[in-house]
Amino acid sequence: MPPNGVKPGTKRARQYEQVKESVKDQGKSESTAEEIAARTVNKERAQHGESQESSKSSTEDKSPGQRGGERSGKNGPKGRTKDQLYNEAKDLDVDGRSTMTKDELRKAVDAKK
Template identity: 60%
Template sequence: MPQGQWSRKRERQYEHIKASAKERGTSEDRAEEIAARTVNKNRARAGESKQASKSSLRDMSPQERGGKRSGRPGPRGRTKDQLYAEAQRRGIKGRSQMNKKELLDALDR
């Protein structure tokens, strides 16, 4: 259990997701990351965490999403909010005026 404040339910959820990812051939580290991110997003959506990002609260749940947006380009690619957050992390100027396509192009440069 990576987080001390997780409930027993969240711990079971973490272990289940981690085991499922490992069964699909994911490495141990990546399986732990996927499980922790999924549990933390569910905690944020349920109001169980002190902080939550806008995308965690407004976006669909990880279970509903089911890999629909796994970073692939095209219509199943990242959301505009995800692209904007990445542009913000990279310090891309003019990002607030960009549409989704422009953000994607700026990030690809």
């Protein structure tokens, strides 16, 4: 359900659904996808003067489309977590996996594949 103030069948309602599906396709939960979609749509509405009230950060900052996720997540290496790598190593029967670092696990798993 789109955020308050967004009428069904409008551009913003379609945008909400599209963002929500995109986030769900990335493996996020339903509630997380709804929150991200609502925040995106609300920011777009604020920047285009479609909302009654809007914060300074909403109107003066880059739009989510321009930002392209540059502030999303944490800084640092992306990819599989150490737990994910460990489980893959376990499935591939990699010896010594319990004492390996994340980088060592990644190299061992990639070498076995």
